[in-house]
Amino acid sequence: MKPFPASRLALNLALGLALCGTARAQTPPTRDPAQIQAGTYAVDPGHTQVGWRVSHMGFSNYAGGFSEVSGTLALQPKDPAAAKLSIRIPVASVATTSAKLTDELKGAQWLDAGQYPEMTFVSTKVVPAGKDRATVTGDLTLHGVTKPVTLDVTLVGAGVNPLNKKFTVGFEATGVLKRSEFGVKTYLPLIGDALHLTVAGAFERQD
Template sequence: MRSAVVVPETPVKSLFAYPLLLSLLVGGPALAQTATRDPAQIQAGTYAVDPGHTQVGWRVSHFGFSHYSGGFSGVSGTLDLDPKNPAAAKLSIRIPVGSVSTTSAKLTGELKGEQWLDEAKYPEMTFVSTKVEPVGADKAKVTGDLTLHGVTKPVTLDVTLVGAGVNPLNKKVTVGFEATGVLKRSAYGVKTYVPLIGDDLQLTIDGAFERRD
């Protein structure tokens, strides 16, 4: 005797709970990848930070046993960019110190206090570029003035183009970069628990920028 294969019925209401799936099943439009890593394809102009898709991460040594990470959000700023003259690019970034976050609510609160970042007295961290040195087709060293905790010092970031093109959802011309760098927090007056908590603060900025019309 041959056994029958039983296919469970799918309730009609569950199908309507997945409109995207239905669209795909009936041949609805697909979202295509539109980003390019070709710098020559980037549209020139002034771009503004897309705060919802820009992340600033940091990492320090924790007693030499592990690395501890956190982040900032709510970033704002502008980028003037011309692919024909990348050395003339200008970048200005503002990061609200009060947006600092970690996996510990207690530590997050402490970092905002006067022993650490002192949000009440120094509410913002800023970076303003002063020099852009292209390194190959899609990389650059961007030097600028970084202000933190009331102290301004030069910092150089290693920047890599992630992609550029038209966002398929909001139709805005978008360009994204990853920037990395290291700064000595004690040089900015944030000396709490040095050297138990590492002095070297590793920064990673994953930035998305939308061109202004």
Template sequence: MKTLTASILCLALCLSTPALAQTAPTRDPAQIQGGTYTVDASHTQVGWRVSHMGFSNYAGGFSDVSGSLVLDPKNPAGSKLSIKIPVASVATTSAKLTDELKGDQWLDAGKYPEMTFVSTKVTPAGKDKAKVTGDLTLHGVTKPVTLDVTLIGAGTNPLNKKVTVGFEATGTLKRSDFGVKTYVPLIGDQLHLTIAGAFERQD
């Protein structure tokens, strides 16, 4: 009886597994599908970090990111990236500070509701890395910024069956260059950005 029960349980597990089966994501560009991808907003995060009076590195983030990626694995230099970040989505662990950052002394989300990045050049820097230079617009000012981008993985999402590719991008900018000068240099001028981006292919 125990053997029969164990066999039935094993069969049930085997039948249920394929629903969530997943081929391991690849980091081989040759296996990635080219085409137009859009941001998976639910799984894309934009983080920032700045020195707080030299005592700590204070971090926060943005959400509700949108945008598109035209991906050409055979010719990475031909790829294009466009990202939009709603400034009012800025968040920290302090509600008071979050409200201040949205105000006109800082990001002025009412007057400048979006931060955007539009690539102008993609330079491969290894099998799964690239330097992506583009125009970053923040606080009404547009300046070139270069992001160091690393491929995290690509494949088919086992839940929604969409072809998905993910990257991590990092970069640094001087916030004073964009007119956000409050408390410089007491609060650090160097703003470190990290973008954990997931993109879904449009069929």
């Protein structure tokens, strides 16, 4: 067996150190709105989640979620009030830890995914509430009913995704709606009327 040349060993070591240095030098996400790139963003469906929780007979706060979210976000960091958000959520994507309950929620007694396949949110007003926060009011359509809902939104971080090299911005949004106002009244008041929403949203800038 031929000995491994010292020069090649040194070269490989240098390359390894360079790669490690590049990984360490990766710029971390920023929470400074001034560093966010203006433009139109699309939802990253693989890393966006819509969670919900509701009181279960007063004994527990039962949680579930939706997935396969799509939509767009228009951002102008110098004019945050001009931001526009449009989100679509397939109702049939609802999921819980109980397969039986998940099927029930998709049915006519609850969300009726067959007749109302999508839940949508379209912003109508954005009010900055500090450097990295805002309240976003919009029209939420659920179960065939459209009503205004306000979300409290916080910037989580923005920067270049080190894996796909796309400029990405992430937000967390929270809000509360009354399901009875959208015609979903099954088991009231045993099952709570207040539906607490949490949105972990990731958006990628479009070229």
